[in-house]
Amino acid sequence: MIGEILEVGTSYCLSCRADADYQIIDMTGNGDRMDRQWLCPANHRDTHVQDEYKQYTWEARRKARKGED
Known part of the structure; x- marks a missing residue:
């Protein structure tokens, strides 16, 4: 369908x-x-950045704040 949201x-x-x-x-x-x-x-x-700059993703920033690897 035209305009269907796929992801x-x-x-x-x-x-x-x-x-x-x-x-x-x-x-x-x-x-x-x-x-x-x-x-x-x-x-x-x-x-906008995604996987190619992982340091900017919310998960990477959360881990950095908590000192996780």
């Missing part, structure tokens, strides 16, 4: 310095084109 997850917005959610949306209805919609407080589109 929801969390990211970190470097501009807002806050955790944010994202959605991956099927734009064509057949899986040919996907779009990622960032849902941070200020609606930034290019300043």
Whole structure:
């Protein structure tokens, strides 16, 4: 279905310095084109990080605060 939300997850917005959610949306209805919609407080589109910068994820920041590995 066009506009169907296929995946929801969390990211970190470097501009807002806050955790944010994202959605991956099927734009064509057949899986040919996907779009990622960032849902941070200020609606930034290019300043989000996920797995490639693990030090910014909420889980890594929580572990760092507690001194865990």
